[in-house]
Amino acid sequence: MKRKKLGNSNFTISAIGLGCMPMSLSSRPPEDQSIAVIQRALDLGVTLLDTADSYCEDESDKHHNEHLIAKALQEYSGDIRAVTVATKGGLMRPQGAWTRNGNPHHLRKTIRESFEALGGKEPIDLWQYHSPDPGYTIEEALAPAKEAVEAGMIRFIGVSNFSVEQIKRARDTVEVVSVQNQYNPWHRQPESDGVLEYCETEKLTFFPWSPLGGSRRATSLQDKSAIAKLAAEKNVSVYCIVLAWLMAQSPCVVPIPGATKVSSIEDSLQALEVKLTDEELQQIAVS
Numbered sequence: 001m002k003r004k005k006l007g008n009s010n011f012t013i014s015a016i017g018l019g020c021m022p023m024s025l026s027s028r029p030p031e032d033q034s035i036a037v038i039q040r041a042l043d044l045g046v047t048l049l050d051t052a053d054s055y056c057e058d059e060s061d062k063h064h065n066e067h068l069i070a071k072a073l074q075e076y077s078g079d080i081r082a083v084t085v086a087t088k089g090g091l092m093r094p095q096g097a098w099t100r101n102g103n104p105h106h107l108r109k110t111i112r113e114s115f116e117a118l119g120g121k122e123p124i125d126l127w128q129y130h131s132p133d134p135g136y137t138i139e140e141a142l143a144p145a146k147e148a149v150e151a152g153m154i155r156f157i158g159v160s161n162f163s164v165e166q167i168k169r170a171r172d173t174v175e176v177v178s179v180q181n182q183y184n185p186w187h188r189q190p191e192s193d194g195v196l197e198y199c200e201t202e203k204l205t206f207f208p209w210s211p212l213g214g215s216r217r218a219t220s221l222q223d224k225s226a227i228a229k230l231a232a233e234k235n236v237s238v239y240c241i242v243l244a245w246l247m248a249q250s251p252c253v254v255p256i257p258g259a260t261k262v263s264s265i266e267d268s269l270q271a272l273e274v275k276l277t278d279e280e281l282q283q284i285a286v287s
Helices: 031-043 064-075 104-117 138-150 164-173 195-202 214-220 226-234 238-249 262-273 278-285
Strands: 003-005 012-014 048-050 084-089 124-129 154-160 176-182 205-209
Touching: 031 064, 031 262, 064 084, 064 104, 084 104, 104 124, 104 138, 124 138, 124 176, 138 154, 138 164, 154 164, 154 205, 164 176, 164 195, 176 195, 195 205, 226 238, 226 278, 238 262, 238 278
Parallel strands: 048 084, 084 124, 124 154, 154 176, 176 205
Antiparallel strands: 003 012
């Protein structure tokens, strides 16, 4: 498995991670199936598991995904010393909705709960502020994370859904190693707003969320699009083509495709072997 540095740190992570969110939403699969997916990913060399305190059904189910990952790691028979769990805080799930909460008191509480959900012994490898809440300054919202680093509950800090200016403000407050924003061939704002270029220049890891453009988009890729044609030519899935496209955009990009089936993560990792020419990349960009 190819590995990359996590930001400017000495930590390394797998070049493709596993997005665990689908394992904890209302359409979640059986727990044993999710655990099998996580453990198969580890078998194949994946060392980055992406989660959040809000990956759950609603507020009564908070931290479900973190507990699930902790259980999968605890029951895994292999070596987990290289595994990096990246979680997030700052979103709420009232009645299943998604709302922002950058209240420092809330973030302080949810960081502690995430720490405990993930085992309560080792620091959270990477904690990311999930989405900036306009009701609180970035400095106020990141203060609890800074405190948690000093207290030994967090190792590294990242941000999510941030603009370049917001990332700069965050970096004036704490050391930031990663940015997690939406990015795929149909949503290319990180290119136009400069976030991707900034991350590459500053050596920050960029995690593209929704790398396949959502379940509806992924399903529609099976048609006669340029992506489908390339997939047929290279004898891989359309999902592999999209993931290969993402990784070709910048060396700082680390995709985190979600999976609820063992076959899905096995398929996603084949993207590491896919090589796309400049012409093929352009075909995808305009498809």
